[in-house]
Amino acid sequence: DVKVTQSSRYLVKRTGEKVFLECVQDMDHENMFWYRQDPGLGLRLIYFSYDVKMKEKGDIPEGYSVSREKKERFSLILESASTNQTSMYLCASSPVWDQPQHFGDGTRLSIL
Amino acid sequence: QKEVEQDPGPLSVPEGAIVSLNCTYSNSAFQYFMWYRQYSRKGPELLMYTYSSGNKEDGRFTAQVDKSSKYISLFIRDSQPSDSATYLCAMKNNQGGKLIFGQGTELSVKP
Numbered sequence: 001d002v003k004v005t006q007s008s009r010y011l012v013k014r015t016g017e018k019v020f021l022e023c024v025q026d027m028d029h030e031n032m033f034w035y036r037q038d039p040g041l042g043l044r045l046i047y048f049s050y051d052v053k054m055k056e057k058g059d060i061p062e063g064y065s066v067s068r069e070k071k072e073r074f075s076l077i078l079e080s081a082s083t084n085q086t087s088m089y090l091c092a093s094s095p096v097w098d099q100p101q102h103f104g105d106g107t108r109l110s111i112l
Numbered sequence: 113q114k115e116v117e118q119d120p121g122p123l124s125v126p127e128g129a130i131v132s133l134n135c136t137y138s139n140s141a142f143q144y145f146m147w148y149r150q151y152s153r154k155g156p157e158l159l160m161y162t163y164s165s166g167n168k169e170d171g172r173f174t175a176q177v178d179k180s181s182k183y184i185s186l187f188i189r190d191s192q193p194s195d196s197a198t199y200l201c202a203m204k205n206n207q208g209g210k211l212i213f214g215q216g217t218e219l220s221v222k223p
Binding site: 103 | 156158
């Protein structure tokens with residue numbers, strides 16, 4: 001089975017802090033994704049990566065950056081956290097582009 | 113208009129009922145169709161994956177795709193309380209497009 005592991009289930013941070021969310025997959029997948037999920041807005045794509053050191057903006061990249069130094073690890077960075085970034089963050093991976101994405105259990109992030 | 117429309121529910125059914133969950137879409141280029149199940153405070157879990165039109169069955173679950181009507185369905189037979197979750201449809205084209213999700217339908221199966 002595919003395993004996508006997000007480092008924290010719950011995280012509380014202060015406004016202005018730099019926040020790191022980590023994601024690791026164990027299936028040698030090429031593609032990795034970061035989404036946020038909010039009530040009434042569904043899943044929205046923040047960034048994705050199709051190879052090591054490669055990244056592409058999704059629909060809502062403002063206020064976020066990403067890093068993919070190793071194939072199995074994809075990090076989401078909130079440069080200066082704000083309260084409107086309080087959300088559920090979901091990481092996903094897929095082996096190739098036309099195969100389904102597999103998700104981690106999410107990080108529920110609260111910015112106070 | 114959203115590319116993918118899904119009734120958010122909530123949908124409440126008695127145990128043993130047949131459940132029908134549906135999504136409509138506007139982009140005729142979509143070729144890959146998925147259904148995910150998401151339990152509360154967990155990530156989405158892939159349930160069904162189909163390419164192009166037709167039916168696919170897996171145990172109590174059947175996925176249908178009608179491309180002419182731009183309509184996909186997930187049927188759950190003999191529904192169980194453990195099926196209570198939010199069900200998300202998702203779809204994409206075959207040209208490297210992004211995965212587009214529906215809003216999700218919240219399902220509750222009562223014992």
